Amino acid sequence: MKMSLLRFLNFLSKTHRKPIAAALFTRSLTTYSKQSIERRIFNRNSLPGHETSFGYSSTLHRIIYRSIHEDLTPKHLSVEHYEKNPAETKLEQDAARICTLLSTHSGSHADKLLEDASIKVSPSLVVEVLKRLSNAGVIALSFFTWAEKQKGFKYNTESYNALIEALGKIKQFKLIRSLVNEMKSRKLLNKDTFALISRRHARARKVEEAIEAFERMEEFGFKLETSDFNRLLDTLCKSRHVEKANKVFDKMKKRRFVPDIKSYTILLEGWGKEHNLLRLDEVYLEMKYDGFEPDVVTYGILISAYCKAKKYDAAIELFHEMEAKNCKPTPHVYCTLINGLGSEKRLSEALEFFERFKSCGFTPEAPTYNSLVGAYCWSMRIDDAFQVIDEMRKHSAGPNSRTYDIILHHLIKARRTNEAYFRFQKMSNEPGCEPTVSTYEIIVRMFCNEDRVDLAKQVWDQMKAKGVLPGMHMYSDLITSLCHKNKLGEACKYFQEMLDAGIRPPAKMFSNLKQALLDEGKNDEALNLARKINKLRGTPLVVGDQK
Template sequence: MKKRAQEDPVFVGDRTPGEQQKCVNLESDADVNIVLDRISPGTSEDEVLQSLLSDPACDSLQITDNFVNRVLYRFKDDWKSALGAFRWAQSRPNYKPSPELYDKLVDILGKMKKMEKMRSLLDEMHADHLISLNTIAKVMRRFAGAREWKEAVRTFDELGKFGLKKNTESMNLLLDTLCKENRVQQAREIFYELKLHIPPNANTFNIFIHGWCKVNRVEEAYWTIQEMKGRGCSPCIISYSTIIKSYCQQFNFQKVYELLDEMQGEGCVPNVVTFTTIMCFLTKSGAFEEALKITERMKSIGCKPDTLFYNALIHTLGMSHRLQEATRVLKVEMPRNGVQPNTSTYNTIIAMFCHHLQEESAEEFLRDLESSPFFKPEVQSYFPLLKLAFKVGKTDEFLKKLLNDIVYKHHLSLDLSSYALLIHGLCRANKCEWAYLIFEDMVRKEITPRYKTCSVLLQEIKQKNMYEAADKIELFMKKMKAA
């Protein structure tokens, strides 16, 4: 996915198969590319180290923390190359990696579930007094992510060995790590042991509130707020808003309003994020009139809307067929209140008009977005119009213009959803030759199509007796299954 910016634009319908396009190389990491070119995929970390040590071109590179950081970023999903390149950098005279780079390598090894390697690196860091609480946080997180939560706890127990303290901050890191991996019950049991000699703070309880909500035990989250109060910690907007969001996800709006009243009774005034969440879920539930009343509730407590709230309001008005009011929000109300729209604001209103088959209005707002000096369109800005083109049967000049604007005018790369939409839509429109060219560009850009997309295209290609293309698709599908 990362390579797309460097490669040819997608075929948009006005070039013939085999035509070449100019490739613009936007890559500036020339020094990093020298290292990448010397490493063969699948080699061991020792082979990577030796290949770099024996190459004269690598000897001429200037090794800095910035350089090593960029190398590790490029190898973030390849632990052997990352470790080998790190060892090579370590071997260079007058260079010693910073503790932050060690932490980054620890994270890469943990992410790839190389726990013994991670442990070994941790011991090496300990010998050089490089371990910080940030290191421990990464180690605990990776153990928990690998379902080795007992190892995460053991790492916390060894804090003293690394010269670090068991205190509220480090306890919270452990609890947060466990809760984020849905081990809330285990975190709770550990907390009951630790709280005897480590005092909790408001963040401790907020960690549990998030954790209980994450595992859909919202009542436990609510009782955590009561426990929080009992220990002299005041719940904040985040505490309440987390639970409100969980009740919203359950469409339990009675509880939402009860909690809003409780918040205000406690002197904890809801903010615009809280109200935006409520409006979005009311709209999702189809309660449009109730959603629009949120604006008045906000005004009654002096809470001012921001861009995200207005985006949600425009969406709600669009869903309730109030297109003129939605337009007024963007053109009148937002400027009057000094709130700047963003690309998502225009995406929302473009999608709204497309949903109601008002193509000209959608294009008008797209032109406003394209000409704005403050923000630019993204692929998602065009997606509703692409869908509309297929819906109303405009699969010739209109569709070609949209795609040319995306790729050539604004230099945007189509994403997986856009490619799938195009291939499926063109197949339905009996234009599978064009669909196949788009499929080819997609594969060339290393964007893997969904299996269903391949299957749909294959059926259409066979009906057109495009045997060579069908063979290529079938081979690709076999590779997908084997992977």
């Protein structure tokens, strides 16, 4: 595939609600003393010693709770395994090397370095690199263009879909349409491709285009089924277009599709995330009217919705209703309640649900322990949270990078930023705890908020050296901080790097940078930035003639 990238890359470089059921059980939880529950969770005398907190304080660093604590409770829980076979390790090492090269060099120089690196290209390596470059669409496209010329490259659906995901994030929808046609000619299209395109349109607030992508599957020879309909609903709901999803449901119901229980639970989850219990109740009643009784997934979604709306007593009553109907709560349900009650500082109840979880025969795994870690942290009992981490190690259930993300969030919230940085530095030494992009974002933002921009840049460089690429929010934090320190030359450098990755800057950040330049009399630089932004918005990447 010959991509006409030069033109593009050249300019870049230069209501109080009652519970749903009318008659819910109101029995209270079995009462344990707080101390006896905690003794059941871990025996303090048997645990390895843990490091005490340092007690440093500094400027309060605010991090969005949702991004750290959400999705701790996947529907399918599995034990964490840290031992990898040599082939997996080699693939990850090669992918990291490639991403590091691409993030620090560009154009033909990057191509030469890739050639000199003598890395053997394989379909699995291409997919791994593209996934790691999902926040840098232009770089992902450059890599794909280089890789397809290498021995060992093979076109497959997974690599195309990974590229489409990266390009969708920078709204290169015209190029994506060309890639779809190319995939069709190679007989590599599948329904996942259209689901990806639909999701990227929805995330870009192009709702009608998202629906159109769903509809176009028929044009390419795919038969639309209820599962595809559900996927569209899920895409719209998870992109915060729940009202539109509900309208699509009403329009298509029984005309084109017969909804199943999953159709209803998707809408229930959507309204739950919007904290709209009135609409949630309406969908629930419609579901029951159509003959569907709540199953374990439905109850989990309802309990989660009430926890998000801070109706914890109602959530607990739903838990009891679930048990009374012989619908056994899953680990997901327990995690939801431990998370919710912990965030409300109802620690003793959260601990009791953890104890009930174990008494039901479940073996705690990383997501469950992470919920418990979060519960202790919300009550600022961080030393106890570290004892839970020791317990995780003893049972080979973690910790993982998300465990430390939770700890870091609460240390920073408690103004213990030096300790947060100390813990961050130790993460890489623990199996399964390599910092992720979200971890780096936490620490970079912490230093930016404290006007310690040199340390923020140091962490940034560590991240890039490991082949982890920053996203829009990280660039925004660092550039804004540099503007506040009047380091406009450096701010412009990172801004250019952001554009080189194809990332469109947030309007507010760009406005602040432009104004800072104007205030310093740097009118030409401000005008140059404005031109680059306009060109980025108006210059799509193009697919040329295919091989």
